Amino acid sequence: AIGDTLRLDPALFRTDVAEFESLLDQGNLEDAVDCYHGPFMDGFHLKGAREFEDWRSNEARRLSQRLKAALQTLARGAEESGAPEKAESYWRRLHAQDPFNTRFVLGRMRAMASAGDPGNAIQCGEEHTRLLLRELDAEPAPELLLLMETLRAKGRGTEAAGKVIPFPYSGDFRPGIAILACESLSPRQEDAIFAEMFHDAVLTRLQMVSGIITTGRASVLWYRDHPAPPFRIAEELNVDYLGECSILKDSTQIQVSFRLVDARSGHLKWAETFDVDLEEADSIIGTLSDIANQVVGVVGAELTAAKQVRIADPPTRSLSAYELYLIGRNRLGESSREDLMEAIGFFEAALREDPDFSLAYAGISNALARLPMYDITVRAPDVRDRAREAITRAWELDPSSGVVRANLGLVLHFFEWEWSGAEREDREGLRREPGDIQARIQLASLLAALGHFEESVEESLRVLAMDPKAGGVLWSAGDRMWHAGRVEVARALFERAIRAQPTAPWAFVHLSFSYARDDPKDLRRATELLGEFARQIGYPHPDRMDVVTEALGGNLALELEAVALLDDVVRRTHLTPVDILYQYAALSPVDRLFDLMAHAVETRHRWVPWIPICALAARPQVMEHPRWEPFLESIDHPGLPVPTH
Numbered sequence: 001a002i003g004d005t006l007r008l009d010p011a012l013f014r015t016d017v018a019e020f021e022s023l024l025d026q027g028n029l030e031d032a033v034d035c036y037h038g039p040f041m042d043g044f045h046l047k048g049a050r051e052f053e054d055w056r057s058n059e060a061r062r063l064s065q066r067l068k069a070a071l072q073t074l075a076r077g078a079e080e081s082g083a084p085e086k087a088e089s090y091w092r093r094l095h096a097q098d099p100f101n102t103r104f105v106l107g108r109m110r111a112m113a114s115a116g117d118p119g120n121a122i123q124c125g126e127e128h129t130r131l132l133l134r135e136l137d138a139e140p141a142p143e144l145l146l147l148m149e150t151l152r153a154k155g156r157g158t159e160a161a162g163k164v165i166p167f168p169y170s171g172d173f174r175p176g177i178a179i180l181a182c183e184s185l186s187p188r189q190e191d192a193i194f195a196e197m198f199h200d201a202v203l204t205r206l207q208m209v210s211g212i213i214t215t216g217r218a219s220v221l222w223y224r225d226h227p228a229p230p231f232r233i234a235e236e237l238n239v240d241y242l243g244e245c246s247i248l249k250d251s252t253q254i255q256v257s258f259r260l261v262d263a264r265s266g267h268l269k270w271a272e273t274f275d276v277d278l279e280e281a282d283s284i285i286g287t288l289s290d291i292a293n294q295v296v297g298v299v300g301a302e303l304t305a306a307k308q309v310r311i312a313d314p315p316t317r318s319l320s321a322y323e324l325y326l327i328g329r330n331r332l333g334e335s336s337r338e339d340l341m342e343a344i345g346f347f348e349a350a351l352r353e354d355p356d357f358s359l360a361y362a363g364i365s366n367a368l369a370r371l372p373m374y375d376i377t378v379r380a381p382d383v384r385d386r387a388r389e390a391i392t393r394a395w396e397l398d399p400s401s402g403v404v405r406a407n408l409g410l411v412l413h414f415f416e417w418e419w420s421g422a423e424r425e426d427r428e429g430l431r432r433e434p435g436d437i438q439a440r441i442q443l444a445s446l447l448a449a450l451g452h453f454e455e456s457v458e459e460s461l462r463v464l465a466m467d468p469k470a471g472g473v474l475w476s477a478g479d480r481m482w483h484a485g486r487v488e489v490a491r492a493l494f495e496r497a498i499r500a501q502p503t504a505p506w507a508f509v510h511l512s513f514s515y516a517r518d519d520p521k522d523l524r525r526a527t528e529l530l531g532e533f534a535r536q537i538g539y540p541h542p543d544r545m546d547v548v549t550e551a552l553g554g555n556l557a558l559e560l561e562a563v564a565l566l567d568d569v570v571r572r573t574h575l576t577p578v579d580i581l582y583q584y585a586a587l588s589p590v591d592r593l594f595d596l597m598a599h600a601v602e603t604r605h606r607w608v609p610w611i612p613i614c615a616l617a618a619r620p621q622v623m624e625h626p627r628w629e630p631f632l633e634s635i636d637h638p639g640l641p642v643p644t645h
Helices: 016-026 029-034 050-080 084-097 102-114 118-136 142-156 189-206 217-225 230-237 281-299 305-312 319-332 337-353 358-374 380-397 402-416 419-432 437-449 453-466 471-483 487-500 505-517 523-536 546-552 556-572 577-587 590-602 608-618 620-624 628-634
Strands: 173-179 211-214 241-249 253-262 268-277
Touching: 016 029, 016 050, 029 050, 050 084, 050 102, 084 102, 102 118, 102 142, 118 142, 142 471, 142 487, 173 189, 173 217, 173 230, 189 211, 189 217, 189 241, 189 281, 189 319, 211 453, 217 230, 217 471, 230 241, 241 281, 253 281, 268 281, 281 305, 281 319, 319 337, 319 358, 337 358, 358 380, 358 402, 380 402, 402 419, 402 437, 419 437, 437 453, 437 471, 437 608, 453 471, 471 487, 471 505, 471 608, 487 505, 505 523, 505 546, 505 577, 523 546, 546 556, 546 577, 556 577, 577 590, 577 608, 590 608, 590 620, 590 628, 608 620, 620 628
Parallel strands: 173 211, 173 241
Antiparallel strands: 241 253, 253 268
């Protein structure tokens, strides 16, 4: 005893907690998890002792987190060493610790399947699905549906089975890092904007690094509006490390404090404070490079000499140009007409500060290429020349940039229909900057447009692992899944996309088509979705959309009326028939469909690159029509496999 404090001498008294933590600290994980027999002081309470109860609860949570971290490490190690039965035992313990954690269920199911027990793996997934519905009134995650569907398909021996892809995808992305939103310690709004820009700049540098996955901006910022404990954020994003940043800014200097925490154990891995001169661009870039290099070193990722040079190389010597560019990037990530136009304005302002700023030209090209998809009043030919000029100038200034190469691929795909060149540039951009989420989305889209559906699905899973809460990511992944024949998974992703981004019209129209055409049908939901789409585009009679969905659902007597209604939608809005091609392809006379497709090519419509897979998915018979091959030749398309729908 020392004063009022009573302690047990660890040399004389053995406790399971002390032994558990000592074994963990020594790296003896197997023995450590064996001596954990339940929650800390479970069932022990002191009436009226709030401080004690808080301490006991916090200790129980901390020790539970350490147990989970150790079990996950052991499970992954067993998987990598080819011991699926052992891996399953660890995932089973994790599942028991947190029955509502879908990630633990997925790990257990994959281990069961690898051990030759797919039946029980499917049963495990079905039980988890029922638990979520019964206790939380929650739908199962798309990744759970995908794994169950894949295992069932393998059992049937069908081609749609694909391979069992781990989700979140981890094949070439480990460890995972989430850099939480930078906190501004200053009261001024402009300082909060600077903190957002600094956060984007850190993410931009880390996306150049191979062998790690850096969570995308949208998913990280989601927690700014939905606060959660760090360990919960780490579990939901499936990351190993959390980065925390705060910024204190005055007129000439900023103080940047950065911490990197082991998300599983809660241990601090690295912390440092930087004093940055706001009048020197090199000072900002140097700080960003120091943070990136320290993070890479702590997590054990490899950084080549060339990448070290690239990370340290300032993209511009003008601090004002760099700030304007980062604001533009911020707007670019929102993907609405207003945000894209604002992004272009900021990129152009950056170029007035530095006319040789390659990334600003690439940003203009990216925004212009995407603008026709988010503003139906803009035609692709209206922006094609400007986009080409911008990316050409970006290439002339810095052909070694992964961002520039990926945006060149975007222009080649969207405007030029140069399929092989687009794929080459997309892949080269990702080789240089493997964490570029937008580049991965466009590669997955290109692969789907070429009919490489399974490869497209795998790329989409990578993107979902990187930014699982972003509406655009969810919508694009849903589209990829649907074209690969994973209808249930696609629907779940589309529904999640709509919740994340309620003003994303294309997700509504595509999901509506699936509910009307695919089994199991849900015409009520299909009508509801198509009606919302009609409202978003300004059609005055959204309540009439049941005619279209009933016709799509098999009511042949309504087909002519449905096509007439689609024509009325086109007349009264800025849509073209190709914007709702699924519906037209399924319901129109086939010769009229080919006339619409030919007109789209003549006018260089925004959706031309995707017309083949959309038409074929909605109406597989078009492949046998004599106008099919000439249409593919008109856009230099290499051809498609037989559709899965």
